[in-house]
Amino acid sequence: MNENRTLTPFQMRLLFLGLLTSICVVLVGGRLFYLMVTMRETLQERAVLQHQHTLKLEARRGTILDRNGRQLATSVEVESVYAVPKAFKGALVTDASLQLSTCLSLPLSRISARLEGDRSFVWLERKAKPRVVRCIRDLNLAGIGFLNESRRYYPKRSLAAHILGYVGLDNTGMSGVEYALEDEIRGEPGRRIIWTDARNRRAASRVDAKPRPGRAAFLTIDENLQHIAESELEQAIRESHSKSGIAIIMRPETGELLAIASFPSFNPNRYGDYPEGHWRNRAVTDVYEPGSTFKFVAAAAALQEGVTTEDERIDCGRGMIRVGGSIIRDSHAFDVLTFREVVEQSSNVGMIRIGQRLGKERFEKYIRAFGFGETTGIELPAESRGILRPSKTWGPVTLAAISFGQEIGVTPLQMVTATNVIAAGGYLMRPHLLLGLGGADGSLETPVSPEPVRRVIDTETARRLTDLLVGVVERGTGQRAKLPSYVVAGKTGTAQKAVRGGYSKTDYIASFVGFAPAGRPALTALVILDSPEGDHSGSRAAGVFARIMRRALRYLAVPPSDEAPIRIAKVWPQMRPILGGTAQGPARNARNLRQQTVFEAWTPKDPLSDAAGGAPDVIGLSARDGLVRFVARGIVPEILGQGFVLEQVPRAGHALEPGTRARLVLSPVPVGPGMPGLQWEDGVTVATFSYDGDRMGLGRAGSARRGSPVQRNEITD
Structure with missing residues (x-):
């Protein structure tokens, strides 16, 4: 017989408690499953965000050097200050802001704004000065940290500022070579991971990926020539009270730019302290009407096309000519001048008659052939192409005006490059600033070859x-x-x-462009003065050109025009073209052919080095140039020392067989006629040199006959 059993109150309470406990266990287990399994990745990411921070490590930018390896721009390690705002709550924000404001010299409100909020990272001062870093370290505040960063530094201050440009706070190139070569010199950034504890204090850190430094850039600029150009230009501008000025020096046979000076200038270390107009590189950005300096273009076209000769007499109309209903006047009332005198006396009327003979289509062809109306391709940003309208839009007045340099806009760089065509024997050489890129050891690894663009006129x-x-x-x-x-x-x-509605009666551009020595050009240069007071003629710019050229030629030890050249007086590093092959070998492509033509035209022939397969004569050349010549013969020589070739094995002209071992012994300075075994041409002036470890001195000069070896320390009379 079944009896109904009832639960006692105590049993009921136990059953309820068991059910409640089971439900709680299920809920807790479900929650743990949700947090530990379902939300595992999400929660881990949140933890990382709270306690782990990833910072970008800037790469060290590549050093920028002049052609002789002198530093123009480098990078130095500095410290930046950051804060973790989560570490500052309530009154801590005010207290920390008061202490930090004394070190940072910033308004209290600005610092407080940065410390407030829930952000995990904020910069207080990027690339701080050492005294600021020391001051903040002494405060010993929790939530404040320091990181090493790279800061760009220009040791020569304003020297070559417009060429170099400057970088922004994030080490990004903003102008000049810094901007143009950004991809090569910026490097690849790395990563640093920082861990913080529960109070947001820095607990540990490690570098997750090391930054890779950028490549060094060797420029064609010579620091000494740059200083010469800048100092003389600045003096001329202050004397003439000009608004601005430009000076450019170019190496004729390669198109290498040796100096580009622009005034007013600035210090790229503190570029923000200068007006933005001072940052502009006027040599490539500014367009101006060249005036009479442009007359050589019409003269070149006329001589090349045979429309005149130097001694032809030209009617200059007593200083006046009527063109298309307009009257154009000369500065002087010339009557009849030979074409030579038209150029010498800068007759506008005479040159107009030459332009009319050429015709607008033929004249335009030569203008464009000289490089006007297009960018040069220089390694600088914001280059202007100038202003050159198609000849089909020219009227008679425009043709006449362009003949003497009006109604056409050119840049200073275009002007000096076009003039250099004459100095380079008729070739238009592409101007360039980059000599090459450096390798990991800082040596020149990727040289840039000279590039002849085209032949414009014959030799x-x-x-x-x-x-x-x-x-x-x-x-x-x-x-x-x-x-x-x-x-x-x-x-x-x-x-x-040019001004609105015509031309100014008071403001002029005074300029001079030329090269020296005329018989064997070593330098081509341009000087421009904008709105000089008093004497505003090109003659004033010619005087500045003379001062620059005199110092530059003396620095390069270029022999005077009335003397035979000293074969080895001062060898300039990397002065010869860097060619893909030898001048004697067949061209493999069109570019090599162009390079060969210029090489043969400008490199003196060495009788011994012309022997088929013979060792080249590299005595006195830079190590790099000597290496290039041997490598062109298929031989990689052993290099001993630094500087210039003092001795070579095998000697010049010696047969080179497969497996031949070659050696170049170098000297820190070009030694010159003290070299044993040098053969001299008849009548060539020679001189002795002394070197005391600091400077080189030139001794007594004399002459030697061909076939006569000149021994070390020997003076020939």
Whole structure:
């Protein structure tokens, strides 16, 4: 017989408690499953965000050096200050802000704004000064940290500022070479991981990926020539009270830019302290009407096309000519001048008649061939192409005006590059600033070869035009460009500045462009003065050109025009073209062919080095140039020392067989005629040198006959 059993109150309470406990266990287990399994990845990410921070480590930017390895821009390690705002709550924000404001010299409100909120990271001062870092360290505040960063530093301050440019706070190039070569010199950034504890204090850190430094950049600029150009230009501007000025020096046979000076300038270490107008590189961005300096283009076209000769007499209309209903006047009332005198005396009327003979289509062809109306391709940003309208839009007045340098806009770089065509024997050489990129050891690893763009005029026309430009300096408007020991070729320009509705009657562009020595050009240069007071003629710029050229030629030890050249007086590092092959070998492509032509035209022949398969003559050359010549023969020589080639094995002309071992012994300075076994041409002037470890001295000079070896320390009479 079944009896109904009832639960006692105590049992009921136990059952309820068991059910409740089971439900709680299920809920807790479900919650743990949700947190530990379902939300595992999400919660881990949140933990990482709270206690782990990833910072970008800037790469060290590559050093920028001049052609001789002198540092123009480098990077230094500095400290930046950061804060963890979560570590500051309530009154801590005010207290910390008061203490930090004394070190940072910032308003209290700005610091408080950065410390408030729930952010895990905020910069207080990027790339702080050492005294600021020391001050904040002494405060010993929790939630404040320090990180090493790289800061760009320009040790020469304003020297070559417009070439180098500057970088922003994040080490990104903003102008100049810093901007143009950003991809090569910026490097690859790394990562640092920072862990903080529950109170947001820095607990540990490690570098997750090391930054990779950028490559060094070797420029064609010579620091000493840059200083010469800048100092002389600044002096001229202050004397003439000009608004601005430009000076450019170029190496004729390679197109290498040796100096680009622009005034006013700035210090790239503190570029923010200067007006933005001072940052502009006027040599590539500014467009101006060149005036009479442009007349050599019409003269070159006329000689090349045979429309005139140097001695043809040209009617200059007593200083006046009517063109298309307009009257154009000369500065002087010339009657009849030979074409040579038209160039020397800078007659506008005479040059207009030459332009009319050429015709607008043919004239435009030569203008564009000289490189006007297009960018040069220089390794600088914001280059202007100038202003050159198609000839089909020219009227008679425009044709006449362009003949003497009006109604056309050019950049200073275009102007010096075009003039360099004459100095380079008729070739337009592409101007360039980059000599090459450096390797991991800082040596020049990736050289840049000179690039002839095209032949513009033939060699004979270039010679005749040089003779005309020499006359400008010897007898014409450019006499202030004369140098005591050198023959100078060049052209003056006095251009009215274009203003709304016509041309200014008071503001002029005074300029001079030329090269020296005229017979064997070593340098091509341009000087421009914007709105000089008093004498505003191109003659004033010619005087500045003379001062720059005199110092530059002396620095390079270029022999005077009235003496035979000293074969080894001072060898300039990397002065010869860097070619893909030898001048004697067949060209493998069109570019090599162009390079060969220029190489043969400008590199003196060494009789011994012309022997088929023979060792080249590299005595006196830089290590790099000597290496290039041996490698072109298929031999990689052993290099001993640094500087210039003092001795070579095998000797020049010696047969090179497969497996031949070669050795180059270097000296820190070019030694010159003290070399044993050098063979001299008849009548070549020689000189001895002394070197005391600090400077090189030039001894007594004499002459030696061909085939006569000159021994070390021997003076020939």
